[in-house]
Amino acid sequence: MSKLLGKAKWLFTEVKTHWNTPAEGKYVPYKEYKDVVLSVGSNYAGSKVLEYIGFASWCYLIMYHYKLPYLTFSVIGILNMPLNYLSALMWWLVCDNLGFLQKKTEKKFYFVYALMMLFGISTIVFDFSKMFDQTGTFIRILNSFEGMNATACFKTFGTHFLYTGWVGARNIFWRKKLLPKFGRYKYSLYCDVVPKCVMVILIGWLPVYNIPDVATRVWVGNLLFATYNVFGFANNLETCTKTISPNMQERILVRSYPVKLSHFFNTLSSLAISIAIGFLKDEWADINLFRFVIPGTFIFFAALTMIFAGRVKERIPQPPVEKKVQIKFWDGMFGVLRNKYLLIKKLVELIDALGNGMLPFATVLYLYTFRLSGLPYSLLVMLVSFAGTPPDLLSPYFLKRFSYKQIMIFYQLTRAAGNAAIAAAMWFCGDNVNLCGTICVIVLFLMEMTKTVPTTAGHDMDARIGDYQMYLSGERLENFSSVMGWFTDPIKNFVGLIIPLMLLGYGFNSNWEILFYDASRANIIIIPLLFDVVGFVLMVIPYLFWDYDSEKQNKVIEVLKRRAEVTEKQAQEEGEKVSGGYVG
């Protein structure tokens, strides 16, 4: 007991002493821990609220109001794919140079983006499909796509041009203007938050879902959601905490305690939303969910986020923005291809695509097997998500006790076992709703328990991959790292069609109600789960090659610190104005 009291006393003194200034060897004062709780909590809760909105079959707005064919979303993905490849090149170059391009290049980029927007607007205003032979193969192919016709295809294609041009131009403008002041992870919150709030309101209030013709509903809905997506509100502040300290142990500490504690905001918000849904006349299918509940909750957390966002700092040892390494296109491309650890992660992601297109099992279980809503729903969701909290608080212990390789292999194998157990429960006792449901909830609980430590390890692995990239190339190349996706995405896109096409064969469509039919529900869940089991087992293989240990990481950080120190010194000697640098 006295030992415990002594420890508490020590902790109190430690926090009091280093409330404003960090201890030696550390970088984050305890006051910032408090700020992390408030800011990340609000940002995380706000971004989670936005998970209710999306132009995809999982969104209740689409499911109950737009009622679009399930495969239409895959068609839109395929239509957008070629332009994504082209626009990604420009995007990476802008982002990995932190928005600071040569004047000439910048002008060229603005010009291209303006052209894209003009083309996009013209396809929306005019019907370009009429320029083609209406009985020709091309138009027939477009007409054969689920939920689309040639007109809708052209307008959807043009919408993506408009979206890409708009987002691209904003990216250069705001990055350059705001990044030196707010850092690479937070700046976008400042320029996006107000238009995002407006769009969240419009999504619920514009009655696009009442358009009677399905193809028109598809392209107008796509345009509305594309505009909504122009403005981001991601979990930026939590991302910022990944680089809150160059000290690895401190980084883990921040991510294990204040960050996890901050997620409690989201728990409360989920609980409140679920209860509010329970009070709506048509529950999940009530449009007032999107008119009042979601916008109200989002705007509240968005406002809190903006109040606290300035108090969390990123501390990547890096040269000042003016002295940073200029990344040329091919250097970026080849730079990321040299990062072995990034290759491992991307290979894992590729294999993970085997489960793409499957329905969120927990949602099916809660809404279609148990038919939950209101408080019982939120309590069950909370119970399952709480399962991860106790082990999460012990993350530092687990991360000390086991290597990242061991943790990630354990993670994949437990996912495989869990999914196999759920599939077995549904297969053998699917007709007994309570028994099958209870087994599934227990398995979900166990899976959640064993998920949080690997998630923390995974985040730290990502941060380390960035540090290693910075050592290799002089910049983190977080955007150029998407080039791996150029190789994997084509395969992922195709593989990701397997499950949706199969679900369609079992009667699934975007109103999801075939899930009330027991036989279909079993097929729709079990078979994709088995795909996932195979995927998780295969995902073990790449991790066998992970050998990036603490010694290597510490050396990398030493090199980065030294580079920052030397370049800042040189800049000061040359009398240059410097900003955005950090020597650690």
Place this chain on the structure above:
Amino acid sequence: MSENKKTDVQLEEVRLEIPEEDIWTYKIDGLAAPKIGVTPKHYNLKKVIFVLVIVVAVALSCFFSVLALMKDTFEYEQVDGGYKFTRFSNTGYIKELEIDYVLDVKYELGNSDPNKNFTIVKDESKPIVEVGSYVLNCDEKVEKITIGAGVKKIDPKAFYSCWALQEVRVDENNPYYCDVDGVLYNKDKTVLIFRPCDHDTYLAKKYKLDEWDSDGASKWRKEIEPDDPRYAQYEKDVMTFVVPSSVKTIGEMAFNYANMKNVYLPEGLEKIETLAFFKIPPLKNVYTYKGENVTDSHFTGEDVLGEVYLSLPEGLKYIGSDAFSYNREMEYLYIPESVEYIGHHAFWDTVFKEDGELKGVSQICVASASEEEFESKVQLGENWKPKYDWLLFKKNVDVLYGQQRQAK
């Protein structure tokens, strides 16, 4: 230090002596050397290989993805004795389908009117003998389906969520199936298989009670509202359905998403299959009639139906899962003595609270004398009773045992 022996967050004091001129080239043991501002070997060749690999990958992906998504309008499988119709993907303009022979779409070159520039041609050497499940799924265009004489088997879920489908017709020479005024039955009319979702539009047109609205691109039928003087006629001709007296079974999903207010069931009915009356928002009254030789689904008056009473028929044995779920207009529910099975969620969400008052099926009347007797005799699925919001939770409606059927 190997990965196995050392974990990843154990801090090591590391001090590296890096001269100022080596900061961009300093190599750490066990890791690749940094290459910053250095042109790699075979730079141009690598660029070419890179571009080629990407182009091939993207092209292949687009090709296969489009191939996977691009559906033939009609898909078939060869089976014993002919073909099985497995999938229909509407071109967006097909409103009528004949299911008798393998079909294909031929386009008229030069005709730019998408509504008229095609014809559906039949290959009469390839008869269709079977229609698979979910052949039409979520179609919004097809209004009429005609089943040929040679079709031997139709999956009950063949035409799922066809929002515009008004009538299904069967060739009178078909030995397995028939239709009564656009509703699908087996030949001896003991099983009602499927009533199209938009059958009410067909009836409204038939009885000249259809009114249309349009936004230029598409048009839709307007409902006749209760305050309209024609409403009584509309309710009788369009919103009321009489299940013929020969019917013993109402099939899976037979009426789901229908638009009807009243349904008359025959007293000889034994089975209501799963999801048979799922989500019919206007469905208010379920009646049973005792009359025999009722063959017409059109309601002309109760006098031709014999004695009529409220709710489910005496003699009914089986109520499938979700059989009546999400029908909030229903009010009176009586479970007769004859019932032996009630599936899970059979009456789910048929009750709700409005202004603090319970509406819908706020209680269930059961013929059995007691709960024990009822539970020993009837196999009950989970949550067969509807639930309503109670504080922050849900509560079952009351079940009243030993009840007499309420008089009409």
